[in-house]
Amino acid sequence: MLHRSLLPLGLIALLGLAPACQRAAAPATTAVPTASPLPAATVPVTARQAMVVSAHPEATRIGLEVLRRGGNAYDATVAVQFALAVCLPAAGNIGGGGFVVYRGADGAVGALDFRETAPAKASRDMYLDKQGNVIPDLSTRGHLAAGVPGTVAGMWELHQKLGKLPWRELVQPAVELATQGVRLTEKEAAGLNANRQVFFTTNELPAGFPVVGVFAAQAEGAAPYVRYTEGGHLLDVDWHAGDTLRQPQLAATLTRIRDAGRSGFYAGPTANLIIQEMLLGNGLITQADLDQYQPRWRTPLRGRYRQYEVISMPPPSSGGVALLQLLQMLEPFDLRRLGWHSAEAVHLITEAERRVYADRATYLGDPDFGRVPVAQLLAPDYLKQRMAGVTPGSGATPSAQVAAGAGLPGYESDQTTHYSIVDATGNAVSCTTTLNGAYGSKVVVAGAGFLLNNEMDDFSVKPGVPNSYGVTGGAANAIGPGKRMLSSMTPSIITEKGKLRLVVGTPGGSTIITSVLQATLNVLDYGLDPQQAVAAPRLHHQWLPDHIDVEAGALTPAAEAELQRRGYKLNPRGAWGRIDAIERQPDGTLRGGADPRGDDTAAGY
Structure with a gap:
């Protein structure tokens, strides 16, 4: 008789302590015992004119x-x-x-x-x-x-x-x-x-x-x-x-x-x-x-996060809606002061993710086949209501108690690559x-x-x-002839003061949204260069199943203990995603971040 998965991922580079000057970026009085040290400084690929980062x-x-x-x-x-x-x-x-x-x-x-x-x-x-x-x-x-x-x-x-x-x-x-x-x-x-x-x-x-x-x-x-x-x-x-x-x-x-x-x-x-x-x-x-x-x-989604504008993909991708929801939910909190991957920061991010993925499951699909309530999902009052009760120091909200947000109209959908x-x-x-x-x-x-x-x-x-x-x-x-299936893909571009700041995206199935979120926070809130930002170990929660996926090195033992005390279930797993990012610095220099989990490569001139 004649005959005619995920690609195994490499282990992430080990993380060391950041240089003293970098660790001192946040005031000593704001140090959080459960926070992880920032990823070690890198020498990212730089270019003056143009850059490509692909898998x-x-x-x-x-x-x-x-x-x-x-x-x-x-x-x-x-x-x-x-x-x-x-x-x-x-x-x-x-x-x-x-x-x-x-x-x-x-x-x-x-x-x-x-x-x-x-x-x-x-x-x-x-x-x-x-x-x-x-x-x-x-x-x-x-x-x-x-x-x-x-x-x-x-x-x-x-x-x-x-x-x-x-x-x-x-x-x-x-x-x-x-x-x-x-x-x-x-x-x-x-x-x-x-x-x-x-x-x-x-x-x-x-x-x-x-x-x-x-x-x-x-x-x-x-x-x-x-x-x-x-x-x-x-x-x-x-x-x-x-x-x-x-x-x-x-x-x-x-x-x-x-x-x-x-x-x-x-x-x-x-x-x-x-x-x-x-x-x-x-x-x-x-x-x-x-x-x-x-x-x-399609008309891209545009939203604000602190002083930045975020441009991302609309439905039938769920990525843009979810990313903008997450960023708006997290904006009231000083994540940098709380510390990178501290128990407190992880708590806030996880609770936002839990609610966003519940909304994703209920309201998002192909806009050519029915009404997707994008404006309502991104409304500030709605997002404040979704995060009501989530405060620093509070415990985990079991996913069984979290449904999609009420009051919205009904819908009238890991191997990918990014460049x-x-x-x-x-x-x-x-x-x-x-x-x-x-x-x-x-x-x-x-x-x-x-x-x-x-x-x-x-x-x-x-x-x-x-x-x-x-x-x-x-x-x-649901399946329908000619219909586009829902996606988590989140190709995104971020600007600051009208100028390009960050180009980012990743493969990873349902983890795409949270990976793009973390890379974005790593650059904008924690000041990491793009290579640090994409290499850093990651966390993921998607409402169901009700646990936090944890890459090796993502949490300190103290953070793990504190999160478990608050009622979170931690699920250690292998590396996921391959983020490729380009950051434009104020002087116009481009810096590339190519995820070490794959064969990703940045180059420019």
Whole structure:
């Protein structure tokens, strides 16, 4: 028979004591015994004109070359996106979707939604058995898990509106990378090895299926993520760091996209291969779905936090609403005085997160399919009411006692990657893009060489039942034909006094919102440089399950004891997220923060 996750994350760098001058930034009289020392000072990558921070050194290199040739931040976005589809198969993609938030050098802002959509044949209960129970793995693995991809249409739309260099020049580097091959990093080799068997079984050809055309090519190595014998059987040999991953079929697909733009993916040979793949695996995506897919320009959310303006993604992302809610809830408190990761600061942040994620589960979904009460969710009086009773020194509020805020109208939805770009004229892009789980649905489109997403799991498969990230959703995010699934992606840009200050975002499923929050607080409230800010150990609470996820080194023993005394349950877990950030200093210097949990790389000139 022929055969056609989260990427293991590296351990975070150990944290040491900050230099004496940094520790002295807060008055000694405000020291809190439970606070953690600030992360050790770093030497972040700096640049005078332009910078790219992405999840892979090759993608960063390609993006920076575009900027050096005179391309703008939007050109670099296109080039980086297609490069990541080659060198970061766990999350970089042409078979997924995402969001862009941008701020032009003239101060104009915008948001582009190229999120996947549910196929026309999708139905509300498609992942339930006859008894109404969720069928395991059906929404996460295989052909039924895939939504209609939006990435290529999104990049085409962005370039048509804001691009400067020719489209061909922006896609060509990815074609070359797929043809010549990319050297695997240790993390990517480990990810491919960990998923070898699932790639093999997910892309298994049915017995008796005719081995002709693209399927014969598949047996010859078209599915590049596993190794085959000449007879088409799985070769049980590990990938190693430094091995070259060549993807000739992906190169051919990218060549069609290079030459024909959007039509190189949604029509012609590539579309035919997607439809053949759907027929092979009983998937739902049709040519009509591909023809009808359209990205959406949306108005970004804008809010205030102290002296800063925060620009972020609106629904169908929950990220922007949640981030602005959190920042407004926390603004009355002097977090710097309380101390970094002190029990008191963690208490306040956790209680805000608990309430925000409860609202997310109830009110947020695709605005094209009903009313999302964004203005009410961000109203100052509403947020004050939500935090009523949460005071310094108070204890944990059990999540069972926290529901979504009352009085709002009803809804009438971890493997992602992020990159941040600033060009020489001051245009800034924050882009988060995803296949959802690591390597998406694990389905490789035979003959086209790319992975399909498993974004259908981001819908509420059944109200009240957690998805693969443990996030509970409701009717607002139920499956519907043509509907965009709810996301946690939070690409964001922050300005100060009308000037760019911070570009930030991360992958991480439901942890995206809290990771972006912490990186933002680390820079704006605690004065960390962006490399410190993204490397610092993190905490996470999402209402349900009712515990605080804790990275190693995030809390002092005294803080752990105090939080437990107040009624918090602590859940130690491995590292999550890969924040990529760019900070602009008052003199115009750019400083990059590339998350050490991945292969993330910052570079500039």
